[in-house]
Amino acid sequence: MTRTRFAPSPTGYIHIGNVRSAIYPYLIAKQADGQFILRIEDTDQKRYVEGATDLIMETLRWLGLEWDEGAGVGGPNEPYYQSERREIYHKWARKLIEAGRAYADPTDGATIDEYRKADSAAKVPYLYRNHRPSEAELSPEEVLKLWEKGAPLRFKSEPKDYSWHDEVIGDLSTGPEVLDDIILIKKDGLPTYNFAHIVDDYEMKVTHIVRGVEYLSSMPNYLAIYEALGINHPKFVSLPHVLAPQGNKKLSKRDGAKSVVDYRDEGILPEAMLNYLACLGWNDGTEQEIYSMKDLLTAFSIERIQNSGARFDETKLLWTNGIWLRKIFDEEGVDALYARTAGFWPAEASSYDVSYQKEVLSIIYDRLKVLSDLGTMTGYFFYDPEIDLSLLFGNKFLKKLSEKELVDLLTVTIERLSAIADWTADNLQEALNELLAKTGKKPAELFSLIRIALSFAPFSPALNLTMKVLGRERSLARLNAVRSAIVNDAA
C-alpha cells in the first residue's frame, strides 16, 4: 500500500516554491490507490504562526489535493500534529538510550559556540562529535536521569560510509565525515525535525518521503538513526528546487515568492495552477502541455521528475490559465465558467442579473488571461463610460478624419441601426456591412469610431456582439451622446 504525506510547518502560507512537495506525493499515492496524509510539523514553537494550518488546508483543498488522513480529518494515526505526539517520540528516544545510541548533553550553548568558533579558526570542519562530552559515556540509566533533568538528547553517531538510492537523483553515497551527534529531543521536550519525521513516517507507514533536495545532505544522519532504531526506511524522492525568476536562488518568501492563494485571488484557476506546477520539472516524454488532475494521475511517474532546478515562469502560468479558461467554457459551457467568476466582476455588475453577466462572459471570455481581468475589461457593459474625446481623436485610424466627417459617420450609423427591427447579432452585422459599403470607409475607420463611442475601452469584442449584449437603447444612446459631444466640441 502506497502512503505519502505532506508535512508542512505552520509558519505561514504555502508558496509556489514548495507546493510541488504536496502535489507530487498526492499523485504518487492516488495513482497507486493509496493514501495521502497531512501532518503538521509544529515542533518549533517560536516560528509558529496562528492560522497557518488553516491556510495550508485551504490551499490544498483549492488545488484538489484532498488528504485521507491527517490534520482536520483525523485517522488511525492521530494525532497528526507533532506537538501532540511528544510521548511517542520519547518512547522511541528511550529505545535509543537503551541501545546506547543517545545521550543527554548538559553542555550549554555558549560552550558550543566556542567549539564552533575554534574549529572555524583552525580551519577544521565543525563536528559536534569531536567535542562529545564525557556524559556521552554514561549508562542508559544515568542518561535517562540526566535527560529527565532537562538536558537535550543527542544521537551518538558512529562514523561510517553510507550509500542509498534516491528515486529522483539516483544512487548516492557519502563518507564518514558527515555523521554527527545531532539533537534528537530539544530542551523543551519536543523533538527536532530530524528525529520526529523518522518516527512519524515509520508509525504512519509512509512509503515515500517526498521533499526538497535540501535534505540530501542530512540523509546519512537519518540513515544512521533508522539503523540504530532497527527500522526500514521509506523510499526517498528528492525534488529539485523551484528557482526564482531572477538569479539562481531557490524561490523563497524572502525573495517575494507569492502565496498560492494570492494567485487564486488574482483569478488563476486551480486547474491551471496544478497543471503548470506539475509540469514544472516533470514531463511524461510526450509533447502534451495541458493536463487535468485525471491526466496527471495516469501520466505521472517519479522516474520522469527532472533532477535539475526549474525556474518559475509566471508568463507561462498565465498562458496555461488562459487555456483552462477557454477549455472550461468550450467543454463545460458558460455556466461552468461563470461559477468561477464570483468576486471578479466590477462592483456595478451586481445590479444586473446573472443572465446578463453570462452574456457578457460569453463574448469576453476568450480575451481573459486571469479572472480578475473581468474587472477591467467589462466595465462599459455595466455603466456608461466617461466620454473622452481625446481618446477618439487620438486613435490612429480616426485622427485623419475631421470632426464633421466623424459626426456625419455617426449620423448615418445611428440612422441605419435605428432601422433594425430585430436587434440580433446577425442583423447588426448586416447593418455594419451595409454602412461600410454606403460610406466607403475602411473597416478600421468606421468600426474604430463605433467601438470607441460605445466603450471608450482599449479593446472590446466584435462590434455586433458588443451591441447585441448592450442592447438597442444603450447602444444608440451612447452613439448619440458621443455625436453631441463632438458637435459641442466643434462649436
Add this chain to the structure above:
RNA sequence: GGUCUCGUAGUAUAACGGUUAGUACAUCGGGUUUUCAUCCCGACAACGCGGGUUCGACUCCCGCCGAGAUCACCA
C-alpha cells in the same frame, strides 16, 4: 572551507550512441473585414569547456569551469 547535487535556446523541456537537435512559453514578422484576444502560418534561438571510449557522442568515462544546497536545541 568540508560534504553533496545540478549543467540542451531567455524560460520549461524532448532525445535514452547515428535526427537538418523536436515541442511549448516568451520575442519578432505575417494572415483571419476594426481594436484586444483567440485561431492559423513563419522566423530567431541551445547541447558549459577540455580530454578520452567508439566507425560514430547531447547521450558512456575522467578532469575542469560554472551554479546551487547543506554544515542550528529551523524545518
